[in-house]
Amino acid sequence: MTPPIQSKLPNVGTTIFTVMSGLATEYNAVNLGQGFPDYPMNHELTGLVNKAMQDNYNQYAPMPGWLPLREAIAEKASFLYGSNINPDTEITITPGGTYAIYSAFTAILQPGDEVIVFEPAYDSYIPNIEINGAVAVRLPLVYPDYHIDWNLVQQSITPKTKAIIINSPHNPTGSVIGEKDIEALRAITAGTGIFIISDEVYEHLIFDGIPHQSMLRYPDLLERSFVCFSLGKVYNCTGWKLGYCIAPAPLMKEFRKVHQFNCFSCHTPVQVGLAAFMKNREAYLGLSAEMQAKRDLFTELMKSTRFDMLQSHGSYFICAGYNRISEEADKAFSIRLTKEAGVATIPVSAFYQHGKDDKVLRFCFSKNQDTLERAVEKLVRL
Ligand code: GLN
Secondary structure (H helix, E strand, C coil): CCCCCCCCCCCCCCCHHHHHHHHHHHCCCEECCCCCCCCCCCHHHHHHHHHHHHCCCCCCCCCCCCHHHHHHHHHHHHHHHCCCCCCCCCEEEECCHHHHHHHHHHHHCCCCCEEEEEECCCCCHHHHHHCCCCEEEEEECECCCCECCHHHHHHHCCCCEEEEEEECCCCCCCCCCCHHHHHHHHHHHCCCCCEEEEECCCCCCECCCCCCCCHHHCHHHHCCEEEEEEHHHHCCCHHHCCEEEECCHHHHHHHHHHHHCCCCCCCHHHHHHHHHHCCCCHHHHCHHHHHHHHHHHHHHHHCCCCCEECCCCECCEEEEECCCCCCCCHHHHHHHHHHHHCEECEEHHHHCCCCCCCCEEEEECCCCHHHHHHHHHHHCCC
16 A cells, blocks of 8 residues: 655645646637747857757766856846845855745745735745744735735844745736835844845836846845746746755855755756847847737727736736636636636645635736737637
């Protein structure tokens, strides 16, 4: 008999992204659910990776990552945010942003520690905390613009608070933090032992001329931060699953202890190709304008439907209420929408541990114009 497992994650099922992408395929629906571009990535970059393979860069990379890639990342952090990062001791290349976040939590958390998490929250955060025996202290972002209530954060700090996780631009809502948020974060964490995990995977997908408030800009915040990035998001290649973490050397030392016995090192030819390609600043500086145009197109098209669009200032996503269409729970509505209307989305209740339902769906607009038009053609009929 197969022995039963006492689950470490008893409340976790299959992720909503897997469920909705599966349904989209089954019902041949337009997939505006899971966040990924449906257009090709840059061929110069795929060429560089092919070349790296042909040039025999096919054995293990160093544990912290291919050094020229770490050097290119340090150079970029200095150019964009004025930060002085040591590529040798303060950067580790990871198999994606999710893994960087998990490794940061695993490096710092002890059983019983508390982590402040803002809901709606990207779905991996709370399981990452709980698998380490720690407790997620869930605070609501304030609907409808989903800003952080810093008074509530202050009231929620206890001697057990080990970390705060920030995600800007934010998945699923597209909200972004500003200078006032930085001031509040500073006031709350100064002189404490609280760490910051900063999920900045959408650093280049920020709209309306708003500057990205990276922790890399602020030495006093960076000294307590693990800053996590996704190269898949920057180069339209989410399937490559490559990212990195930047943290001060003493924090990175612990991070690498987790990393070296979990993954050890990442895909070598992709790192070699990216190290050469990252010198091309235009490839990431142009992203915001490109994605903002998609947001604007989708928002304009959606005006002909009965969805009520919320604001998105960043990420791949925009949310919309559907009170004028249905009274169903968001999960039931999104499943019916996929099966009957032929458009897959993500119900925002999936980003709350206890499924809070504001009757809002998340739409991914990092798609071809034709895809967005086909989706809206179906949605106007509702
Ligand atoms: N980050 C992507 C999203 O929010 C999905 C990633 C995944 O499927 N795990 O849609």
